[in-house]
Amino acid sequence: MKIHPLITKSAELADLCERLAEHDFVCVDTEFMRENTYYPLLCLIQIGNNEEAAAVDPLAKGIDLTPLWNLLCENEDVLKVFHAGGQDVEIVYNFTGKTPHPIFDTQIAMMAISQSEQIGYANLVESWLGKTIDKGARFTDWSRRPLTERQIEYAIGDVTYLADIFPRILKKLIKTDRGHWLDAEMEKLADPANYANDLELAWRRIRAPGRNPAVLGRLKALAAWRETEAQGKDIPRGRIIRDETLADIASHPPKKQADLAKVRGLSQAWAENDIGKRLMKVIAGAEPLPSDELPERSGRGAPLGKEGALVADLLKLLLKIRCREIDVASRLLTRSDEMESLAAGIRKLPVLEGWRYEVFGRDALELVEGRLAFAVEKGRLKMTHIDDVEADGAAQAAAE
Numbered sequence: 001m002k003i004h005p006l007i008t009k010s011a012e013l014a015d016l017c018e019r020l021a022e023h024d025f026v027c028v029d030t031e032f033m034r035e036n037t038y039y040p041l042l043c044l045i046q047i048g049n050n051e052e053a054a055a056v057d058p059l060a061k062g063i064d065l066t067p068l069w070n071l072l073c074e075n076e077d078v079l080k081v082f083h084a085g086g087q088d089v090e091i092v093y094n095f096t097g098k099t100p101h102p103i104f105d106t107q108i109a110m111m112a113i114s115q116s117e118q119i120g121y122a123n124l125v126e127s128w129l130g131k132t133i134d135k136g137a138r139f140t141d142w143s144r145r146p147l148t149e150r151q152i153e154y155a156i157g158d159v160t161y162l163a164d165i166f167p168r169i170l171k172k173l174i175k176t177d178r179g180h181w182l183d184a185e186m187e188k189l190a191d192p193a194n195y196a197n198d199l200e201l202a203w204r205r206i207r208a209p210g211r212n213p214a215v216l217g218r219l220k221a222l223a224a225w226r227e228t229e230a231q232g233k234d235i236p237r238g239r240i241i242r243d244e245t246l247a248d249i250a251s252h253p254p255k256k257q258a259d260l261a262k263v264r265g266l267s268q269a270w271a272e273n274d275i276g277k278r279l280m281k282v283i284a285g286a287e288p289l290p291s292d293e294l295p296e297r298s299g300r301g302a303p304l305g306k307e308g309a310l311v312a313d314l315l316k317l318l319l320k321i322r323c324r325e326i327d328v329a330s331r332l333l334t335r336s337d338e339m340e341s342l343a344a345g346i347r348k349l350p351v352l353e354g355w356r357y358e359v360f361g362r363d364a365l366e367l368v369e370g371r372l373a374f375a376v377e378k379g380r381l382k383m384t385h386i387d388d389v390e391a392d393g394a395a396q397a398a399a400e
Helices: 010-020 066-073 086-096 106-113 121-129 149-176 179-190 199-205 213-233 243-251 257-262 274-285 305-326 336-343 354-368 386-399
Strands: 025-033 041-048 052-056 079-082 103-105 372-377 380-385
Touching (some): 010 041, 010 052, 010 066, 025 086, 052 149, 066 086, 079 149, 106 149, 149 179, 213 243, 213 274, 257 274, 305 336, 305 354, 305 372, 305 380
Parallel strands (some): 025 079
Antiparallel strands (some): 041 052
């Protein structure tokens, strides 16, 4: 594989993207800093396939990234391969308003061919290639220039190893006929709605203090205001006010600005400064949240009762057995709250649809409805159908 020197010129990037566009897939990774800014600061882009790879300096003076964005977001003939690519996709969206497509994430794919829930890149490389990654440059300051050779070498490895691993994962997915299990997960990763920064929905990221419309209306207004303040100052939203403080203010709104000094998480200065005045204005103008925007009531535990909780535990045990049998991550099949809903009698669930029903949902439903039981055979826990147990018993009785 050819490794190019750090790309800092527009013409070099355009030529690279033109060559990469002729292949079936391209591996992508980014290095960024987000500790001190509202939006992550893109510091480096690594891109390549099984023939060539390069690191691109987006901070280089005058460099035009348009060919790269076009390759990632406009070219439907090239599959974009990431590992744990959520934050990388977010960065692309912030620059373009679009997401890479079609897309493939090796971390997600590993859930379909192993019991790995969220395998890290270093473990992925070690498990497939038997190589150990030098993590020494992982937490360096990627915004500082010039970048060291060690930094660039580390960063390039994020796509060169991936270009070697991806075809192997794809081959196993084809062999096991599990590729279609991942279609919805990959489309979800590429859905632009996941990355749009809608101020009206910012409050949903905060743990809601109950379902009181007045409280949630204030929380919605305060959360949107905080986003605007953070964007204007280009600092993380938590530097304005932390989530728990915002929720506390929404639940117990101060009557006058001087009361802000009594709020845990705010300094004395809030009682007199301009940002405190703006916060009080937001509180005064907040309206109760409309009923159609209220969060759904949590059903966790409520409809189950003691017996239902035991059924849910049995379903979770069944899930562990099935995942062990077919070597798949439980997270890909279902979630704990879905198991509780099934135990509570709810039947309109993703686990009872499509391939999930065939792989696990059918047996889960039979367990709930009393047609499936646990058994121990040669010291190993397994599942058995009640009809089979009764048939074996009848056959044994007849033989006697």
